[in-house]
Amino acid sequence: METKKNHLIKFLSFLLPGIIITYPGVYFYNKNFDLVPFSSFSQLFLILFVLSTLTIVVFWKILKCDLSKAVISASIIAVSFNVYSFFLSFSKRLDIFIVEDYNFLPFFIVFTIFIALLTYYIPNKQATGIVTVFAIIASLLFLINGSGLVYKGGMNAYAAWLDSKGKNEISDQTTIANTSDLPDVFFLIFDEAAAFDVPPRYTEAVNPESAVNYFTQKGFTVFEDSEANSVFTLHQIAQRLNATEYPASMDLYSVYDQEIANSTVIKKFKQLGYTVVAYDQRRDKFPTDSAFPADILIETIPEDSKTKSIFLDDYKLMVLRLTPLKKWMNTDPKIQLHRNYLFYVRNTIGLEDTSGPKFVYAHLMLPHEPFAFKSDGSLLPVEAGYENWGNYFSNYSFFLSYSQEVVEEIFEASPGDKIVIVQSDHGPRMLTNFGYTGQIPNFLQEDKFKIINMIYFPGCDEGKLSQMSDPIKTFDVVFDCIENNSQNK
Numbered sequence: 001m002e003t004k005k006n007h008l009i010k011f012l013s014f015l016l017p018g019i020i021i022t023y024p025g026v027y028f029y030n031k032n033f034d035l036v037p038f039s040s041f042s043q044l045f046l047i048l049f050v051l052s053t054l055t056i057v058v059f060w061k062i063l064k065c066d067l068s069k070a071v072i073s074a075s076i077i078a079v080s081f082n083v084y085s086f087f088l089s090f091s092k093r094l095d096i097f098i099v100e101d102y103n104f105l106p107f108f109i110v111f112t113i114f115i116a117l118l119t120y121y122i123p124n125k126q127a128t129g130i131v132t133v134f135a136i137i138a139s140l141l142f143l144i145n146g147s148g149l150v151y152k153g154g155m156n157a158y159a160a161w162l163d164s165k166g167k168n169e170i171s172d173q174t175t176i177a178n179t180s181d182l183p184d185v186f187f188l189i190f191d192e193a194a195a196f197d198v199p200p201r202y203t204e205a206v207n208p209e210s211a212v213n214y215f216t217q218k219g220f221t222v223f224e225d226s227e228a229n230s231v232f233t234l235h236q237i238a239q240r241l242n243a244t245e246y247p248a249s250m251d252l253y254s255v256y257d258q259e260i261a262n263s264t265v266i267k268k269f270k271q272l273g274y275t276v277v278a279y280d281q282r283r284d285k286f287p288t289d290s291a292f293p294a295d296i297l298i299e300t301i302p303e304d305s306k307t308k309s310i311f312l313d314d315y316k317l318m319v320l321r322l323t324p325l326k327k328w329m330n331t332d333p334k335i336q337l338h339r340n341y342l343f344y345v346r347n348t349i350g351l352e353d354t355s356g357p358k359f360v361y362a363h364l365m366l367p368h369e370p371f372a373f374k375s376d377g378s379l380l381p382v383e384a385g386y387e388n389w390g391n392y393f394s395n396y397s398f399f400l401s402y403s404q405e406v407v408e409e410i411f412e413a414s415p416g417d418k419i420v421i422v423q424s425d426h427g428p429r430m431l432t433n434f435g436y437t438g439q440i441p442n443f444l445q446e447d448k449f450k451i452i453n454m455i456y457f458p459g460c461d462e463g464k465l466s467q468m469s470d471p472i473k474t475f476d477v478v479f480d481c482i483e484n485n486s487q488n489k
C-alpha cells in the first residue's frame, strides 16, 4: 500500500513541470472554449508538456541531480517561462534602464538557470517534501480545470445533438415565376465600423465627408443615428439574417451561430431562386463557428487554400506571448493573408457566374483588429501594435476608401438592377481583453453602438426605406420592396 502511494506521488511529481508550463494554455482554452479549435489547444499542450518533462531528464540524468531536485529545477524553469512577459512589462515600468527583449531576455535566462541550479543546496528529504506538496496541489488544479473542459465539451455535443434532431429541411421552391427580373442583392458587413459621425469626435485624422458624398451621389440612402442593440457580432448578424430580435448575451453564442446557419433570410432568397454567394472572414477569428449557409462560400483566396492551416493561430499566439518566445510572436503570419483576401474580394465581388439572380454576402474584418493598415492600405510596422486601438482610425480611413472601391466594383460587375446594403455590426468596442491595448480615453459608451447603415435600392419608396434605420428590419424592407416591384412589372 505504502509503495503504491509512493509510486502515485512520484508519478504526479514527474508531471509537475508539465502541468505548470501548460497552465496558461489550459486557462485561456477554458475561457475561450467556443472560439479555440481543440486541435490547436492540444498541439500546443503536447509540445510544451513534452519539452518541460524533458528538462527534468536533463537535470536528473545529465546533471545527475536527485529526481526531486530535478523536478523543482524544471518547475522553476516552467514558471519563469510563463511569467516572462509579466516581468518584462514590470521592468519596463520601473524605468531604471532601457528594457527591451534583446537585453532583458539573456538576463532572464541566466537568472532562471541560476535559480534552478540553487536547488542543489536543498537537502534531499526537504526537496521530496516540497515536490510532494506542489505536485498534489497542481494535480488538483489541473483536474478542476480539466473537468470544466470536459463538462463544456459534453454540453456542446448535447446542444448539437438536440439541434440536429429538431431540424427539418425546407425545399428550394421558386415562388416568383420570372426570377430573371429579380435584382442581385449585395449585403456588405464591415465589422467594427463606427458610424460616420463618430471618428471626427475623437480625431482630426479621419475625414468621412468625402465618403458620405460618394455614397450619396451614387444613390445610397445613408441612415444617420442607426444603432446596434448590442456589441456582439454574432448577435447582430443573427438578428439581421432572421429579421428577428434576440436577447443579447454571450451565453447564447451557439444559439446565434445556429440561427445564422439556419437563417430565414437565406431560406427566403433560396425560395425566390437566388444563388447565395458568401465571402466570410468570420471563421478566421472564430474557427469553431458553423459555415455560412451559401451555395458558393469563399473563406480563403483559392490560390491561398494550401496555406490555410497556419500553425501559429490566434490561440497559440495569445499563450506564447506570455513567454520568452514573445519576441518571435510579434509577426502575425495571418496579416498578409488578411490583406490579400480584402483585395481579392474587391477584385472579384459580383463576378460570380450564376444562372439566376444572386445574393452576395460579405462579412469583412475591417476596420476590425488587426489594426494593421495605414490609411492608404499599406501595412503598419508590426511594432505599431495590431491590437492597439490607437491604430483604429488609420484602419478606419482605409475602410472608407476600400468600401468605396468595393461598391464601385459592384456597380461595374452588376450593371443591371441591384440592391446594395452596407452596414457594420457594431461600432468600436474599445475591448481590453484578448491583448488589446491603447484604448481611446473617454470613448463614449453610446458610440460603441452607432453603426454604418446605408442602402442603394432605387424603386423602393423612401417611407419604406426609412424603417431600415433599425438594422433588424433590413430584410423585411428588402423583401417587401422586391415583391412589390416584381408585381408591378
Ligand SMILES: [Zn+2]
Pocket (backbone or CB within 6 Å): 191, 192, 232, 233, 425, 426
Ligand atoms: Zn464584430
